[in-house]
Amino acid sequence: MFDKHFGFSTLPFRKDIPPLALFPSRGHRELVAKLTQAIPRAEIICVTGDIGAGKSTAIRAAQQSLSAALYRFIYIPNPGMAARDLYHELLRELGVQPPWSTTSARRQLRDTFLALREDGRTPVVVLDEAHKLPPAVLDELRMLTNFNMDSTPVFALVLAGHPDLSRLLSRRGNEALAQRIGCRFHLTGMDWDEMKSYVAHHLKLAGVTRPVFTEDALRLLFQHSQGIPRRVNSLALQALEVAYLQEKELVDISILELVTADAS
Known part of the structure; x- marks a missing residue:
């Protein structure tokens, strides 16, 4: 070498740089600030940017800046799967044996999120490559985020993906989920x-x-x-x-x- x-x-130019040693570009700083403000409010957050713009890096930096005692991050790198498989993956990450059906898995995941929140920890679900989400999964996310008729936000949801993600969320049928997004950020070079x-x-x-x-x-x-x-x-x-x-x-x-x- x-x-x-x-x-x-x-x-040099390694991927595994500790968050505190990352170069603080303007876009990076702004995104980390947005995330650390929105996550404690248990909002839905949409982060877009070109491949390699630093979306995952900023999310990792935001995670490091938030107390592990107060937030439970669950990172799904490629969520282009069926709804039941996504629920099963989330439950397994939380150490819970998932039930078979989609409806039961959704209910189990909600109960697990509620238990975490009641224990003083906010669940944070990060779906990377979210522009690959199938329409059925987007609809499931709408139902999953609808806790007690929107009166009690229980978990934060970070949807990160290519610029296509914004166009995907703007399509007919996704309006209800898009309207729940509390924070949007496009990361440029x-x-x-x-x-x-x-x-x-x-x-x-x-x-x-x-x-x-x-x-x-x-x-x-x-x-x-x-x-x-x-x-x-x-x-x-x-x-x-x-x-x-x-x-x-x-x-x-x-x-x-x-x-x-x-x-x-």
């Missing part, structure tokens, strides 16, 4: 200045404070990544590998042109 070549103490700081931040976390990318290389990186963190990470890592193979101390624009040509 290129670690020793550039003097890194650890791999970083701007130019933020991306430059983001790259410097990751290099510093890896133990290097000197410039590693030339200005022209960073410009091309921004152009092709559009400031989306996952794209920045992928292209930057590829560029570092090429620079190492070419025995270069700096990642210049010729390296970025090579990497982005392969990625396009």
Whole structure:
């Protein structure tokens, strides 16, 4: 690997950065603030953004900022399943043996949520890739969130997905669920200045404070990544590998042109 070549103490642009060490872009800060305000109110929250924009990262940061003694997070990474299977997955995550039928599973999940809330813990259901939710499951979520005719919000629901999620929720038949959404946020990519700081931040976390990318290389990186963190990470890592193979101390624009040509 290129670690020793550039003097890194650890791999830069990693996925497993602790929440407190994450780069605080404006969009990231705003989303975390929205989540930490809406979750205690047990609201339905809709979070959209392009692939790799940092939705899951912000949700993880919000979770870390909330007391585990007061909130019980249940994360479902790919909820494109039948309603009964979703209920069964949620119940198993909560340590409850699920009943067979959908109706019984829904009732059991409601009772489990109520028991948690009465015990002083707010359940927080995070459905990632929510743009894949089938219409039948969206209708089940409407019924599940309708506790005591809306008078008692019992759990927070975070629906996270691609921009298609907003269009899905606006379709006829989903109005009742969409009207219950208390918080909406669309996460965009970083701007130019933020991306430059983001790259410097990751290099510093890896133990290097000197410039590693030339200005022209960073410009091309921004152009092709559009400031989306996952794209920045992928292209930057590829560029570092090429620079190492070419025995270069700096990642210049010729390296970025090579990497982005392969990625396009």
